[in-house]
Amino acid sequence: MEMLNLNREMTRCSDKENEGLSDDGAEKSNENQKKRSKGEKRVSFPPDEHIVSGFAEQRSTDPKADSCLTLTEIMAAYQRNCSIHQVEPKPHILQQLQQGVCVGGSVKCLDLKGERLDHRSCEALEVVLKSLHFDFINLQATQLEENGAASLLDMISYYESTTHLDISDNSSMGTSGWKALAHLIKQSVSLSRLDLCNVPIVAGPAQCISKALSSSRLTVLNLCNAQLSGVPLYTLVGALKTNRTLHELHLANNLLNSYQDALQLGDLLRYNNTLQTLELSNNVVADAGLEELCDGLKWQTTGLQVLLLRNNQITAKGMEHLARTLPVLKVLQVLDLGENLLGNEGIHVIRESLMVNCSVQQLSLTQANITCEGAVALAEFLVENHQIKRLDLRMNDVRLGGLMALSVALKINNSLVHLDLDFIPSQEQDEFLSDTQTRLQAEITQRCLINARLRGPAEETSETSTADAHGLPDNTTAA
Structure with a gap:
């Protein structure tokens, strides 16, 4: 009993x-x-x-007893549990347990993506969830319905089954499912990352999640494409203003607008100095919204290190707000402005501010409508700034004149270890111009490699890891 x-x-x-x-x-x-x-x-x-x-229905009084089971024993127990709940064992689960490596009761991953999990299938999983701790449980697109979602999330919460949970693409969890998820967020000691993408977080769910976030231990929250614009975002930000554990917030693809939503995010940056990464890619922040964000950025003294604003309909006019903010920033290290219509004019606006900025180490300007004129302005910035380590200019029309300016700048700059450029096919009729272009690209690559060696292998590895974590390129392309 x-x-x-x-x-x-x-x-x-x-x-x-x-x-x-x-x-x-x-x-x-x-x-x-x-x-x-x-x-x-x-x-x-x-x-x-x-x-x-x-x-499956026995629980030892010794909390370590379940973790002493072998994966073979857990497989057998799972099959018996399925028989009790009158469901077929999932072959994919058995295969993962058979091929898994268990170290002290911990397994790297339980990947259930795309598996249909009804209520009884969820109940049958209890023996697995109580016997093993997983670094990552993937429940993406598992067609969870209300009772099944509530039961499964309660088990994960009670048994502290995972560190990273992905429950994306499950839009039918119902009221009980959302309450169980909120309880998990609030109570779990183990859970540090939650992915909840492609699920509409409307007023009710937003309120549930927000209350839980006020005292959660989550460090990473991914809410991409969750329809958070408006009241749901207001509710979320209200909780995060006082949150002191969350380090990364991903809000890409939420159609965040340039005034109301950006105003809330600016307030978040004003009051929260714990958040280190804010991803806002593929929204509609625009120039007016960037002004609100910049007003909040000025208050960041110990927090935000990564700001991703790719594809937000920002123009050269928006760069005027950034130009006033860059000189006072102390902690922002990664700034992504790619896929915005900045043009050469926008680069000229922020050129001097970039020169005096002492924090930004990685700047992405991919597909920003920059030509040789903008590249020359960036070369002038490289000469003066010795903090920048990575500059991404891919998918821009930077040709011979821009390459010459960048090559000269790198003879002076000793901090840049990655300058990302597209390989430019030879379109020049003159063979001399074509050879010069190839030579300049090789010189840029060589100069970056020299800077990387001067900085040491440890720092070079650190830069690559940071780039990988935020979707930035990890190598210099110049030939």
Whole structure:
């Protein structure tokens, strides 16, 4: 009967959070029975005849007992659990357990992406979730419905089953599912990263998640394409203003607008100095929104290091706001302005501010409508600034004149270790011009390699890792 007692205790703990408990033991039992009869149970209760008959329903008093099981034993237990819940074992799960490597009860990944998980399939997974800790559990596009989502998320929360959970592409979790997810966010000690992309987070779910975030231990939250514009974003930002654990917030593809949404994000930067990465790619922040963000950036003294603004309809006019902010920034290290219509005019606007900025180390200007004129302005910036380590100019029309200026600048600059350029096919009729272009690209590559060696292998590896983490290129292309 140990498992039954355990499950009842779990249900009582859940009830206590929302409604409180009576001191009368019989009253507690009646209350739990009522909740189960209403379909609010989110923990597995097998039929009575199976309670003590199978491994899956037994729980040792030794908290380390389950982690001592072999993967073969866990596979067998999972198959018995499936039989109890009258579902077929998932071949993909058995295959992963068979091929997995278990170190001290921990396995790298449980990948269920694309598997259909109904309620009974979720219940059958309990033996796996309680016996192993996974670095990553992928539940993306598993067609979770309300009861199954609630049950599965409660198990992950109770057993502290994972460090990184991806529950993207599940838009039918229902009220109970969202409440269970909020409980997981709030209570889990292990969970540090949550991916919740391509799921509409409207008013109700936004309020659920936001309340949980006020006291969560999450360090990375990915909410790409979650329809967060407007009231849901306002609710989220309200919680994050006082959050002191979240380091990365990813809000790409949310159609965030240039005034209302950008105003909220500017306020977030004003009050939160813990957030280190803010991704806003593929939104509509535009020039007016960038002004709001810059007003918040000025207050960042210990926080934001990475700001990604790729494809946000920002123009040269928006660079005027950035030009006033760059000289006072102390911590921002990575700035991505790629796929915005900055043009040569925009580069001229921020050129002098970039020269005096002492924090930005990686600047991405991919597909920013820059020609040789803009490249010359950037060469002037490279001569004066000795903090910059990576400059991305791919998908721009930088030809011979720009290459000459950049090559000369790198004879003076000793900090740049990556200058990313597209290989330019020879279109010059004159063979001399074509050879000169090839030579300049080779010189730029060689100069960056020399700077990298001067800085040492440890720092070069660090720069590459940072670039990989934020989707920036990891090599210089100049030939």
